[in-house]
Amino acid sequence: MGCVLGQHDETGKKEHAIYYLSKKFTDVETRYTMLERTCCALAWTAHRLRQYMLCHTTYLISKIDPIKYIFEKPALTGRIARWQVMLLEYDITYVTQKAIKGSALADYLANQPVDDYKSMQCEFPEENIMVLFEEYDDGKWTLLFDGASNIMGHGIGVVLISPKEKFIPITARLCFDCTNNMAEYEACAMGVLGALESKAKVLEVYGDSAIVINQLNQEWETRDKKLIHYFTYIKELSLEFDKITFHHVPREDNQLVDALATLSSMFKMNQNDEIPSIKMESRDYPAYCHVMEEETDGKPWYHDIKHYLINREYPPGILENEKRNLRWLSASFFVNENILYKRNHDMVLLRCVDVNEAKEILQDIHDGSYGIHMNGHAMSRKILRAGYYWLTLEKDCYNYVKKCYKCQIYADNIHAPPVPLNTLSVP
Template sequence: MDPIKYIFEKPALIGRIARWPVMLSEYDITYVTQKAIKGSALADYLANQLVDDYKSMQCEFPDESIMVLSEEYDDGKWTLLFDGASNIMGHGIGVVLISPKKKFIPITVRLCFDCTNNMAKYEACAMGVLVALESKVKVLEVYGDSTLVINQLNQEWETRDKKLIPYFTYIKELSLEFDKITFHHVPREDNQLADALASLSSMFHINRNYEIPSIKMESRDYPAYCHVMEEETDGKPWYHDIKHYLINREYPPRISENEKRTLRRLSASFFVNENILYKRNHDMVLLRCVDVNEAKEILQDIHDGSYGIHMNGHAMSRKILRAGYYWLTLEKDCCLP
């Protein structure tokens, strides 16, 4: 609402507002509503206001690129990928050194001493940094899938393990020889080449009496596919009686009444879907029941780092439960030395 129009056209006003039209009446003011300016009138007005020294308008913002950071290509920057493997077959490390011209230099070494998974990854990182230093590299970017190693080398985590402190100190001493060296964490799927080299070296058996043969590596120009097949187990798994009871509602032959009650009580927390037995967890999460051979494969994948950071004991058992697997001796198997 227009307040000026309200004051002049309202027939009856009260309070302080009533004094305003009385004070303005001596000036003989008439209120006229403002009309919109037509485009033709505005064009005629501008046509009559000619400018002699006309200059074109600058549409670009002056110095608009002053805060832009352009990426500089560094011809001397090398890239290092590393990974270590410690499993039942042995211990090995793999390193890939990549030149600025994208030339790949793969290196693999089998470790002939017992070590943990973190020690193997530190060995791989130390060897890669040493090889880069011997190759006269001055600027190096190091990538690994071990969260522990990368965060400790970046001094974001404290190194407390007595077995890892010598590795940390050695790599830091080598880092002083570079003009610039940085450590970065990458997902496991982005570090497959170094992981394959580490796994290959851990499975390679060394005969100390003979010369070690060279390993030939070939690259494919087209994708390769892997078909995973589960090994058939011999005998009956631990959940055979529970699964048989849930499907057929039949008890095993020659069992006592107490054993029947125990079987019914255990079966209450299990159910079968598409011939696969599942266990209901306390938070109603469904866990797939696996046999002995499948349990060994899961533990092996955990040790290889397929499920993230390597853990031991109760933390490993909780990680397997979160992954959706269950067997009777789960916690006991994870706590074995």
């Protein structure tokens, strides 16, 4: 018996089609009828490809229909009942085989079965597994280091990574004259000391300085008098570890500590001052979208643009850069009879609306008299075709659809189970 698994996406859904993995029948299974052998092959294939077939619709392409035989057989034997229970969790659709060339690969697999086949125990799979957990190597720490020297000063940066993936950043500014290689050695020494303070016994050191890594690995000879003392000091610290290794990485893979070293080299501070904590976040939308969507001053988001187009006056107290941005932004707007319009890419004029009007438009388009509860992308395109515009149009459409009660209640059910299904009864 052979099986071929394929995937196609013609109707917008991910679907799988199976013919028949290579399986060698046992002595008992060879005495089955042709239809029962096909059913056995289908059950064996579904068991092996379970992780693929659970989340998709599967088309069974075969000469005969084993699904109809299994589910319409009046007298169920032990094996037929077992196959029936196993196939209940899959969405399998039978398709009649038409082209002979489509099954050439499956026929080849059927003629070349494997010899290491073991009998399938499908009643309680993996019954000996009680709990799954992620195992950590408690003794393995990772150290990333880098040094920076520029016209502003010298700085070093270190990141210690614990066995549980906890990142510990360390940075310092060097207030004495040193070369770039000396800064690299200073960073490595500070990181090794930090690892000793964290009671690490196994340490992997990564740096982008080829000369430092190769000298510490004793592949290159250390001849510079300024670096010999650093080399001796780090080697003495290395004796405190059970195992320590040094590895070279490209600069592209060492960006985090490179940023720390550059920051410490350019940031001037007093002797007893501490660098304040820096919080980094990501933004998915331009800054003006977050500012314009809330009309806290009672004016619409397009007030400054409209005022500039009518009176050619800038808002009071703005900078020259903001004036230039306002002129650039106003070039795509047009005022007619005290109504502001936005020129689209195809030169169609779209009426600009404020927050209150935008909420009414969203409600009417999505769930009004002619609303069809469409998704966010389609609703934003329909609003543009209707001739309306505001800055946060597409984002507001997506957020409105997510909060629609009817869309959540009457949406299509997700057929994939939240947890893997297990057979509860044995035929």
